[in-house]
Amino acid sequence: MLLAASAGEDVFRAILQGTPPGAVFALIALGFVLTYKTSGVFNLAFGAQAYISAAMFFTARVEWGWGIVPSVVLSVFLLAPLLGLVLERLIFRHLRTASAVSKLVVTIGLSVALPNLFDLVVGFQPVAGRTPVGIVADGADVFYDPFGTYAFSRNELMSIGVAVVGMALLAALFRFSAIGLAMRAVVESPRMTELNGIRADRISAFAWALSSVFAGLAGVLIAPRFNTLVAPDFFNLVVVAIAAAAIGRLVSLPRALAGGLGLGIFIALFDTFLPRWSDDLTWLQPFQDNLTPSMPFVVLFGVLVLWPSIRRARDAGDPLAGVDPPPPSLVAASRSARLTLATRLFGVAFLGVAGFVLFVRGDAVWLFLVTQAVVLATIYLSITVLTGFAGQISLCQGSFAAIGAFTVYQLANRYDASVLVATLAGGAIAAGVGALLSLPVRRLGGIWVAIATLAFAFFFDAVMVKFSWVGGGTLFQGTRVPRPTLGPWDFADDKAFLVLALVVFVLVSLAVIQIREGTIGRTLRALRGSELAAESIGISPARARLAAFSISAFIAGIGGGMLAMHQENVNYGNNFAPFAALFWLVLVVSLGARTVEGAAQAGAAFSLFDAVILRGALFGWILRSPERIPGIFPISPKWRFVLFGLSCIQFARHPEGLVEHGKRRAMLRAETRLARKRPPASPPDPVAEAPVRTEEPVG
Amino acid sequence: MTPALRAIDVKKSFSGIVALDNVTIEVAEGERVGLIGPNGAGKTTFFNCLLGVLRMDGGKVELAGEDVSRLPVHRRARLGIGRTFQRIELFPDSTVREHLLIAERTRRGDGRLWKDLVGLGRPKADEIARCDEVLELLGLADLADEPIERLSLGKGRLVEVGRALMTEPKVLLLDEPSSGLDRAETAALAQTLGEVQSQQGFAILLVEHDVEFVSTFTTRAYVLDFGRLIVEGPTREVMASDEVRTAYLGDLEVAE
Numbered sequence: 001m002l003l004a005a006s007a008g009e010d011v012f013r014a015i016l017q018g019t020p021p022g023a024v025f026a027l028i029a030l031g032f033v034l035t036y037k038t039s040g041v042f043n044l045a046f047g048a049q050a051y052i053s054a055a056m057f058f059t060a061r062v063e064w065g066w067g068i069v070p071s072v073v074l075s076v077f078l079l080a081p082l083l084g085l086v087l088e089r090l091i092f093r094h095l096r097t098a099s100a101v102s103k104l105v106v107t108i109g110l111s112v113a114l115p116n117l118f119d120l121v122v123g124f125q126p127v128a129g130r131t132p133v134g135i136v137a138d139g140a141d142v143f144y145d146p147f148g149t150y151a152f153s154r155n156e157l158m159s160i161g162v163a164v165v166g167m168a169l170l171a172a173l174f175r176f177s178a179i180g181l182a183m184r185a186v187v188e189s190p191r192m193t194e195l196n197g198i199r200a201d202r203i204s205a206f207a208w209a210l211s212s213v214f215a216g217l218a219g220v221l222i223a224p225r226f227n228t229l230v231a232p233d234f235f236n237l238v239v240v241a242i243a244a245a246a247i248g249r250l251v252s253l254p255r256a257l258a259g260g261l262g263l264g265i266f267i268a269l270f271d272t273f274l275p276r277w278s279d280d281l282t283w284l285q286p287f288q289d290n291l292t293p294s295m296p297f298v299v300l301f302g303v304l305v306l307w308p309s310i311r312r313a314r315d316a317g318d319p320l321a322g323v324d325p326p327p328p329s330l331v332a333a334s335r336s337a338r339l340t341l342a343t344r345l346f347g348v349a350f351l352g353v354a355g356f357v358l359f360v361r362g363d364a365v366w367l368f369l370v371t372q373a374v375v376l377a378t379i380y381l382s383i384t385v386l387t388g389f390a391g392q393i394s395l396c397q398g399s400f401a402a403i404g405a406f407t408v409y410q411l412a413n414r415y416d417a418s419v420l421v422a423t424l425a426g427g428a429i430a431a432g433v434g435a436l437l438s439l440p441v442r443r444l445g446g447i448w449v450a451i452a453t454l455a456f457a458f459f460f461d462a463v464m465v466k467f468s469w470v471g472g473g474t475l476f477q478g479t480r481v482p483r484p485t486l487g488p489w490d491f492a493d494d495k496a497f498l499v500l501a502l503v504v505f506v507l508v509s510l511a512v513i514q515i516r517e518g519t520i521g522r523t524l525r526a527l528r529g530s531e532l533a534a535e536s537i538g539i540s541p542a543r544a545r546l547a548a549f550s551i552s553a554f555i556a557g558i559g560g561g562m563l564a565m566h567q568e569n570v571n572y573g574n575n576f577a578p579f580a581a582l583f584w585l586v587l588v589v590s591l592g593a594r595t596v597e598g599a600a601q602a603g604a605a606f607s608l609f610d611a612v613i614l615r616g617a618l619f620g621w622i623l624r625s626p627e628r629i630p631g632i633f634p635i636s637p638k639w640r641f642v643l644f645g646l647s648c649i650q651f652a653r654h655p656e657g658l659v660e661h662g663k664r665r666a667m668l669r670a671e672t673r674l675a676r677k678r679p680p681a682s683p684p685d686p687v688a689e690a691p692v693r694t695e696e697p698v699g
Numbered sequence: 700m701t702p703a704l705r706a707i708d709v710k711k712s713f714s715g716i717v718a719l720d721n722v723t724i725e726v727a728e729g730e731r732v733g734l735i736g737p738n739g740a741g742k743t744t745f746f747n748c749l750l751g752v753l754r755m756d757g758g759k760v761e762l763a764g765e766d767v768s769r770l771p772v773h774r775r776a777r778l779g780i781g782r783t784f785q786r787i788e789l790f791p792d793s794t795v796r797e798h799l800l801i802a803e804r805t806r807r808g809d810g811r812l813w814k815d816l817v818g819l820g821r822p823k824a825d826e827i828a829r830c831d832e833v834l835e836l837l838g839l840a841d842l843a844d845e846p847i848e849r850l851s852l853g854k855g856r857l858v859e860v861g862r863a864l865m866t867e868p869k870v871l872l873l874d875e876p877s878s879g880l881d882r883a884e885t886a887a888l889a890q891t892l893g894e895v896q897s898q899q900g901f902a903i904l905l906v907e908h909d910v911e912f913v914s915t916f917t918t919r920a921y922v923l924d925f926g927r928l929i930v931e932g933p934t935r936e937v938m939a940s941d942e943v944r945t946a947y948l949g950d951l952e953v954a955e
Contacts, residue, residue, distance in 0.1 A: 511816055518820020519810025522801045529790030533859075536750070536788075537802040537866050538776040547812070 013150045014268040020156035022264020023163035024222050028237055029244035029256040030170065031214025037251055038186050038207035041092050041103045042447050045110035047238035049212050050219030051231045052118045053080045057220045058132050058229055059124055072135055076216040083114075084212025088205045095652050101393055102652035104447050105589055108395075109648020111238075112586050115231035116638040116645070126230045132223035134158065159221045166217060167257060170210075174253075179206060232579035239458055242451055243300035267295045294462035301455040304448060305440040339667045343597060359495065367494045369607045374501040375566050377603025379559030380588045381505075381512050381596065386552035387585070388593035389521055390545065391528030393450035396437070396457035398581025400553040401560030403430040405570045406470050408561040409479045419484040423561035427554040434553025435546055442542035457578040471572055479570035497566060504562055508555055509596045520547055583641065590647040592657025601659055605644065610637045701764035703728045703902040704780070704870040709748050709758035711741075718744045720926045721758070726870055729900045733913040733934060736923035737946055742906050743785075745923065746874055749904075750782060751775045763869055777806070781868030781901075783859040785875040789847045795858055796843040799830040802865035830865065836895055837861050853884040857891065864895070870902040877909045885909065889916050910947075914938050922946065 028046065035043050056075035060066040066074075087110070095103055118124065134155040174180040185193045186203045194200045219234060226233045244263050248255025271292045291298075358370055379401050386394050407426030411417040417425075441452045465471035471479065483492040484500070491497045515521050523544050526534040531541055564570045574580065587605055592598020612618050615634040647658055654661040704726040711719040718741045726732045736742050747753040749760055751772040760768050767775050776782075790798060803826050804810055814820050834840045837857050842850065850858065856876055863871055876892075877885040889912060896903055907913045913920060913934065920934040924946045930937050937943060 514818055514820065515812075515815050518815025518818075519804050520812065520815050520820070522797070522804065523810070525793065526790050526801045529793065530788040532752075532784065533788035533790065533862070535772040536776050536782045536784075537862060538773050538805045538808075539801075540771075540773045551812070 010272050011269065014272040015265050016150040016152070018265035018268030019261070020152070020159045020264070021222075021225075021267070022261040023160045024218050024260075025240050025244050025264050026257045026260030027163050027166055027214050027218045027221070028241035029248075029260040030167065030253060031211040031218065032238070032241040033245050033248065033250060033253055033256045034207050034211040034214070036245070037253075038183060039088070039092055039096075039204040040100065041095075041107065042100065042451075043211075044104065044107040044238055045087075045114060046107075046211075046215050046241060047235040048111040048114040048231065049080065049083060049215035050222070050237055051115050051229075051234035052083060052219070053216030054132065054219035054223040054234065055115075055118060055124050055126075055229055056122070057135070058223065059122055061133055068135055072220065076213060076220055080212040080216030081209035084208035084210070084215075085205055087212075088208035091649055092208070093201055093204070098652035100447050101391070101450070102655070104393060104450055105585075105651045106649050108393075108582060109586050109590065109645040109651070111235060111645075112583050113642045113645025113648075115234075116641040120636060120638055120642065126228055131227055132229045134224040135162075135220055155221075155224045162217060162221060166214065170253075179203070183207060232577070235579050235582075236458065239300060239454060240296040243296045243303065243455075246300060246303045246451075263296060263299060266299070267292060270295060291463060294459050297455045297458040297462065301440075301452060301459065304444065304452050304455070338671075339663060342667070343663070347597060347600075358498070364494065365611075367498060369611055371494065371498045371501050371566055372563075372607040373603040374498065374505050375559060375562045375603075376584075376606050377600045378501070378505045378508050378562060379556055380584060380599035380602045381508050382552040382554075382556035382559065383585060383588040384512060384593060384596065384599050385515065385555065386548055387589065388595070388598070389516060389528070390524040390548040392545065392548065393447070393585070394453045394549075394552070395450055395578065395582065395585065396453040396460065397552070397556050397584060398576040398578055399457045399460040400430045400434060400556035401563065401581070402460070402465070402471075402570070402572055402576035403433055403553075404557030404560030405481070405564035405572075405576065406465075406479070407557070408564050409481050409570050410469065412482055413480070419482060419561075419565055420486060423484075423558055423565070426561040427557035430557025430560070431550040431554035434549040437553075438542075438546045438549035442545050454578070457581065461578050465572060471570070479564075479572070481564040481568055481570060483565055483568065491565075501562060501566065504558065505600075508558065509599075512555070512596060515551065520544075520551070524548055583644070586648050587644050589651050590644050590658055592660040594656050595660060598657050598660060605640075609640050614639060702726055702761075703730070703763060704749070704904065705761040706745075706749060707759045707761070709745065709760070710756045711744055711748055711753065712756060718926050719748065719755075722923065722926070722928055724904075724921050724928070724931075726902045726904050728869070729896075729902055730919065731896065731903045731905065731917045733917035733920035734904060734906045734923060735908075735910065735913055735920060735943075740923040740946075741926040742923055743874070744926075746872060746906055749872065750780060776866060777808075779867070779869035780872060781863030781866050781870070782872040783856060783863060783874060783876055785878050787852065787855050787859065787879075789855055789858060791847065794844050794846055795839055795850070795861075796827070796830055796834065798847065798858055798862045799833060799865050800826060802862045803830055806866050833861050833864050836898070837891055852879050853888060856880070856888060860892065860895070864899070864901075868901050870904060871896075873903060873905045873907070875907060876905070877907060877912050885912060892916070910938065 028050070032043060032046050035041050035046075053075045056079050057071050060071035060074055061068065091106060091110075092103070095106065119126075136154045136158045172180075174184060182193065182198050182203050183206070185196075185198065186200050186207075193203070218237065222237065223229060240263065241260075244259035245256045247259030247262065248257075250256075274291070354370065358367060379397070382397055382400065383394075386392050386397075404423065404426030407429050408419055408422040411422035411425060412419050437453070437456055441449050444452060483490075483497060485491065489496060491500050523534070523539055524547075526537075526539060527541055527544050534544075535541060560576065563575060567575075570576075584602075584606075587602040588599060591601045591605060613635075614637055650658060650661075656664075702725045704724075706722060706724050709719050709722045710717075722741075722745055724732070724734070734742060734745070744753065748755045748758075751760075751767070751770060751774075755768065758768070759766060762775065762778050762780060765778065767778060767780075770778070790801075793801075800822050804822075807826075810820060831840065831843065834843050837860060839854065839857055839861060842854065847855070847858065860871075873892075876888060880888065892903070893916065903917075905913060905917055917934050919932065920930075920937040921928055922930040922937060922940075922943050924942075929942045929946060930940050932940075
């Protein structure tokens with residue numbers, strides 16, 4: 001009897017405890033579904049929008065000393081809708097007919113760019129330990145519910161109140177207002193709505209503004225739960241939102257609401273009733289401690305993999321899929337043989353000059369940066385294979401690389417194994433994990449792969465890394481990794497290690513080029529072009545994806561091991577955390593995901609852009625004196641994120657990447673100019689003209 | 700003789716609405732069969748059941764006597780069901796020849812990672828020769844190195860046919876091949892298809908709106924209406940039958 005009563009009380013307490021976060025989750029899920037339904041954009045930048053409002057509120061309230069009401073009005077009711085409108089008007093309106101995956105990539109770019117842009121414009125600097133404030137005074141004060149089982153803080157009560165009011169207003173809007181009705185119509189079919197004389201883009205702009213308000217509200221409400229106001233925490237929120245929204249199959253607003261609330265309560269219940277295995281089995285301790293916070297990721301992954309309706313609804317990724325024509329084909333989508341030759345010559349010359357400067361005059365800092373660029377370029381080749389060739393967006397490349405790095409650490413630390421052998425082992429283990437991961441997502445296409453890999457990345461981050469046999473390092477030394485030796489060579493010397501890194505990069509590049517030109521590359525290209533057609537000639541999408549995932553994970557694992565050796569430490573948080581790895585994808589995609597050259601440029605951009613461009617070293621070299629660098633330098637390194645994040649937007653139009661696109665256009669112009677100069681007496685022979693061939697190998 | 704393709708009592712319903720009601724058809728080796736019916740008759744649903752894109756609620760699909768009812772799309776393709784698409788499905792960023800090359804490589808099924816790595820994965824001379832043979836047959840030889848984006852819709856459909864032919868199909872399923880083409884283009888397509896078919900001897904199942912195309916091209920036809928087969932027989936007789944006239948023109952009579 002006593003036991004039953006206490007169990008009942010536990011349930012009750014868990015429900016009360018789960019309601020406040022559940023209410024906020026529901027708000028996020030609603031906002032997320034709103035834009036997804038009306039404009040077909042799977043908005044991963046939702047977390048960034050929430051962050052901006054939260055940071056604006058914090059700045060106004062704490063830095064500028066404004067009152068609560070003006071701060072809320074500014075951050076939630078002015079800035080947030082404005083941001084939503086700007087995003088819709090400047091970006092997403094023009095991407096109407098783009099594929100769901102392109103839109104997703106654009107939002108990934110935005111979620112990297114927007115928080116940094118905000119920080120730069122407002123001059124916001126997150127300070128560790130300065131806890132964000134809520135929207136009520138004395139937010140931490142507690143109240144008991146009538147039965148005295150759970151102590152609500154004022155912040156929590158406020159969350160529930162705001163969420164209830166927000167949802168009621170939304171429901172009323174949908175039910176009683178003209179624009180609500182129009183919105184429901186747009187959701188059903190934008191084209192039909194436009195035929196009836198309603199401007200679908202206006203409705204979608206309104207939906208963006210509204211969704212942005214929801215993001216802002218959620219951001220401001222949830223901020224007090226974090227220790228410090230930083231963007232990655234808010235990025236986690238979007239995963240929670242997707243989990244809640246996925247329960248409603250991403251299209252049902254009431255179900256998204258229920259999903260959010262249910263998720264909050266489920267997590268609390270889970271936390272309360274989780275069996276305490278760890279009393280007997282100490283090795284399960286990290287699992288025990290970290291499972292609860294990572295529940296949303298587990299739920300999301302489970303929903304995607306197990307929920308049959310989502311799995312079967314293949315084109316659920318894009319509600320407009322049946323309505324819109326396919327995206328227009330790209331002009332100059334192919335590459336001429338001359339351009340390939342020019343690229344190769346340029347590449348060799350560039351490497352030669354860089355190598356010469358480095359070995360003859362380079363100092364330690366430059367040596368470090370260039371080596372880092374080469375190692376990162378190796379990792380980025382894994383994105384080339386998966387995103388460039390196979391057209392799959394994976395957001396867990398950081399986890400694959402981390403598996404490689406941790407394997408090197410563990411094998412070297414515990415078994416004193418050779419680090420080079422350990423690197424290969426790391427690649428192999430990563431490949432195995434990649435293959436396993438590809439099994440559940442093999443039948444999902446398009447954006448669902450991105451979401452499932454994102455869930456995996458967060459799960460790996462929150463749970464797996466905490467295990468002593470994965471990421472467990474010692475307290476003072478962290479996860480130290482030694483430099484390798486091979487026969488007479490000792491790579492402890494930085495210059496020798498750069499040579500090793502270059503050799504690995506060249507080997508992996510050659511392998512990637514061979515794969516691109518071989519059966520696997522051509523199979524993946526066919527699958528990327530049209531899954532239906534590829535299947536109709538006997539290509540198994542599941543097998544091809546398995547190959548792509550394992551090859552990509554292998555490369556990432558090797559690169560991760562190299563990165564750990566280079567830094568002589570795994571440095572998981574800085575190098576491989578999900579949000580850090582998001583920037584990798586942004587870089588590779590915006591510079592060129594389909595070529596080895598693009599990966600190399602992305603590596604250089606990651607580690608050299610800051611030092612060369614933003615700190616003004618380039619100007620110093622041009623002016624031949626470091627003293628005469630203009631006063632505007634150094635520019636904040638955050639511009640790196642803003643620039644590359646925003647350049648991701650062009651992915652929808654030019655999936656081959658910015659640099660590649662620019663080069664092709666320049667080459668085309670040069671060729672037409674040459675053709676014009678030729679004497680008109682000899683008409684251009686169609687055979688003698690440079691034959692147009694696609695996807696030439698690039699060195 | 701076992702038929703190239705046989706569907707027995709295929710059933711399919713969508714949330715209670717019966718789309719296919721015990722449809723049975725048979726396509727003999729080397730035969731040209733038409734499948735016609737008014738809009739919403741269930742042609743596309745039936746087509747997708749044959750290919751494995753949709754799972755049937757009941758019934759059986761046999762390919763050269765082998766039960767393929769439970770196999771996924773790509774396995775059926777390997778066993779000999781080729782197809783073209785109503786809304787054209789080609790691979791962007793590829794040339795015409797590359798479309799055929801990948802189909803040929805998939806048919807051979809000898810691609811391996813290690814072969815790719817040592818450079819054996821590139822197109823081989825005999826593969827290219829075989830592709831060029833088919834391109835010649837379809838009159839696409841001049842366009843072999845053209846990027847697919849520069850082709851007209853009619854040529855694009857021929858590329859689809861060529862790609863399907865590389866898999867050495869026992870039966871080729873053509874999904875509304877005349878859609879988007881004008882009369883002359885349709886006639887040219889029908890002629891090329893006819894020549895290639897009589898040369899290679901595969902069977903054809905043609906799903907088509909264009910009644911004229913079906914009557915000149917096929918020898919036998921099935922008529923589907925409201926998910927049921929209403930007539931079958933030699934195309935000439937089928938076209939003249941009262942049932943077809945009612946199914947197609949019934950609404951018109953009411954309107955008069």
